[in-house]
Amino acid sequence: MVLIGDFLLQGIQMAGVLALAPLLTGITRKVKARLLRRQGASVFQPYRDILRLLRKDAIVADSASWFFRAAPYLIMALTWVAAALVPTFAAGLPFSWSADMIVIIAILGTARFLLALAGMDVGTSFGGLGSSREMMISALAEPAMIMVVFALAVIAGSTQLSSIAEFMASSAVGLRVSLAMALVALMIVAVAENARIPVDNPATHLELTMVHEAMVLEYSGRHLAMIELAASLKLLLYISLIACIFAPWGMATGDAGVLAYMVGAGVYVVKLLVGGTMLSLFETSIAKMRIFRVPDFLGAALMLGLLGALLLFVSRGM
Amino acid sequence: MQTFALDLAHLLAGSLVLISLMMLYQDRLFALINVFAMHAVVLSLSVAWQAYVQHAPHLYITVLIAFLFKALLIPVALHRIIVRLEIHREVENVVGTGMTMLTGIGLTALSMAVMMKATAGADPLAQQDLAFSLAVLLLGLLMMVTRRNAVSQIIGFMSLENGVVLAATGAKGMPFVVELSVAFSILIAFIVIGIFLFRIRERFDTVDVRALDRFRGERRVSVLMDGHSEMTLENRSVNEGNGAQ
Numbered sequence: 001m002v003l004i005g006d007f008l009l010q011g012i013q014m015a016g017v018l019a020l021a022p023l024l025t026g027i028t029r030k031v032k033a034r035l036l037r038r039q040g041a042s043v044f045q046p047y048r049d050i051l052r053l054l055r056k057d058a059i060v061a062d063s064a065s066w067f068f069r070a071a072p073y074l075i076m077a078l079t080w081v082a083a084a085l086v087p088t089f090a091a092g093l094p095f096s097w098s099a100d101m102i103v104i105i106a107i108l109g110t111a112r113f114l115l116a117l118a119g120m121d122v123g124t125s126f127g128g129l130g131s132s133r134e135m136m137i138s139a140l141a142e143p144a145m146i147m148v149v150f151a152l153a154v155i156a157g158s159t160q161l162s163s164i165a166e167f168m169a170s171s172a173v174g175l176r177v178s179l180a181m182a183l184v185a186l187m188i189v190a191v192a193e194n195a196r197i198p199v200d201n202p203a204t205h206l207e208l209t210m211v212h213e214a215m216v217l218e219y220s221g222r223h224l225a226m227i228e229l230a231a232s233l234k235l236l237l238y239i240s241l242i243a244c245i246f247a248p249w250g251m252a253t254g255d256a257g258v259l260a261y262m263v264g265a266g267v268y269v270v271k272l273l274v275g276g277t278m279l280s281l282f283e284t285s286i287a288k289m290r291i292f293r294v295p296d297f298l299g300a301a302l303m304l305g306l307l308g309a310l311l312l313f314v315s316r317g318m
Numbered sequence: 319m320q321t322f323a324l325d326l327a328h329l330l331a332g333s334l335v336l337i338s339l340m341m342l343y344q345d346r347l348f349a350l351i352n353v354f355a356m357h358a359v360v361l362s363l364s365v366a367w368q369a370y371v372q373h374a375p376h377l378y379i380t381v382l383i384a385f386l387f388k389a390l391l392i393p394v395a396l397h398r399i400i401v402r403l404e405i406h407r408e409v410e411n412v413v414g415t416g417m418t419m420l421t422g423i424g425l426t427a428l429s430m431a432v433m434m435k436a437t438a439g440a441d442p443l444a445q446q447d448l449a450f451s452l453a454v455l456l457l458g459l460l461m462m463v464t465r466r467n468a469v470s471q472i473i474g475f476m477s478l479e480n481g482v483v484l485a486a487t488g489a490k491g492m493p494f495v496v497e498l499s500v501a502f503s504i505l506i507a508f509i510v511i512g513i514f515l516f517r518i519r520e521r522f523d524t525v526d527v528r529a530l531d532r533f534r535g536e537r538r539v540s541v542l543m544d545g546h547s548e549m550t551l552e553n554r555s556v557n558e559g560n561g562a563q
Contacts, residue, residue: 174321174322174325175322175325175326175328175329176325176328176329177328177329177332177333177336178332181336295416296415296416299415299416299419300343303339303419303423304336306423307335307336307339307423307426310423310426310427310430311328311332311335313430313434314328314430314434314445314446314449314450
């Protein structure tokens with residue numbers, strides 16, 4: 001009976017992240033539009049977009065291989081698994097043992113690899129261009145992310161997300177400059193990985209500045225729906241990751257009652273709202289940078305992560 | 319309370335190292351000066367915390383000196399010097415930013431590795447202060463080495479001195495006279511360097527220290543000059559060309 005309850009919770013989390021992801025994208029778009037004094041589409045527009053794309057015919061280029069058709073589903077599945085592993089409203093779900101930060105990085109890395117490969121599959125120049133840029137960005141973002149994981153693992157004594165969240169919620173954390181550095185580094189990585197301004201513009205149709213959009217240019221219909229959904233899920237994943245590590249308050253831990261789970265879910269939705277709004281604020285207040293300045297931007301994240309890990313070795317005589 | 323005191327000292331000293339690294343990253347003079355002022359503010363906060371923890375009231379005077387001179391007086395003066403010298407253009411780095419940052423991280427790691435070994439068994443507060451101050455010191459030196467502009471070299475020197483102050487306050491029982499004399503010698507050094515800056519500018523029409531190499535007769539320059547001393551005037555115009563880039 002306990003087992004069924006546990007799996008039910010895990011199921012709720014899986015369904016929940018999938019259901020909330022397009023809403024989060026819709027909210028960020030709406031806030032951005034309002035900040036620019038535009039009316040903006042409804043927050044539910046991403047759901048309608050995805051439903052419409054699902055109904056439409058998929059047009060596939062003649063030169064596309066089977067991989068081009070298979071990749072969107074694989075990318076979507078991988079991103080969904082990763083997003084469902086990150087603790088959202090409760091720590092200590094039955095699959096929490098596998099919610100290791102390094103595992104999540106690896107899953108996302110695999111999804112990115114598939115996407116870059118699919119971008120090059122058709123053989124158009126834009127796809128190749130987008131893929132090469134994406135690889136350049138991720139080659140810098142991934143080491144920075146690993147450094148953040150090292151710093152967190154030294155502090156919390158684990159790379160498992162639910163134990164990190166429980167440790168951060170306890171009072172054993174104390175004041176640490178390394179945590180602030182890790183937070184900033186993780187935010188920079190999140191901005192870069194989700195193809196947001198200043199690294200990439202999610203709403204652009206100008207060829208020179210496209211990274212993510214250039215890669216998925218050949219996709220249409222249900223394939224595009226999968227890719228859009230995966231992108232929304234990835235955004236949700238990063239916001240939940242930051243919330244789970246740096247603001248784990250309100251999360252239900254251990255054998256909590258139904259009420260605790262309800263509170264956890266409510267707090268989680270608030271966290272998502274705050275995260276999405278902050279992202280929109282950041283995006284509207286900054287200009288997109290030239291692609292060759294991105295290494296500097298991500299280099300700062302790498303440096304912060306490295307320094308954060310270094311400083312930890314000094315504190316408390318470690 | 320003990321761990322909290324340690325944590326806050328760690329936070330402040332760690333931020334000092336971070337700001338030192340940020341200084342390496344700045345390539346505009348005004349931004350560099352602002353970051354330097356921030357460096358001084360964090361230093362005074364850090365020293366104030368030390369004074370509170372060690373119950374050493376004379377350290378508050380050090381705080382006052384650091385804040386007044388380094389966070390207010392010197393940045394404002396440097397600001398005015400830059401405006402008067404008309405050099406609010408970019409700082410040129412000898413090595414690229416990425417390389418400099420990597421070297422900076424390496425130096426930080428080195429100073430921590432050395433200091434943790436060297437001061438093993440000491441009071442943890444002093445231990446971490448010494449490690450961080452060595453890092454700040456080395457980063458200041460790195461800044462002086464990688465910049466060509468004399469003003470950024472001065473800032474590198476001043477940030478190096480901040481590291482010395484951090485080390486001095488971390489060690490208990492440092493005589494106040496020493497601190498006072500260090501603070502004043504820094505101020506005098508600043509005045510001397512300021513005058514020196516104007517002299518360089520007057521003589522060579524630039525504060526780019528590469529110009530000095532030519533008059534020392536270094537290899538690269540002697541090829542350029544071909545040993546003709548009467549080309550000095552032409553050389554000056556070349557310098558001017560370099561400076562305006």
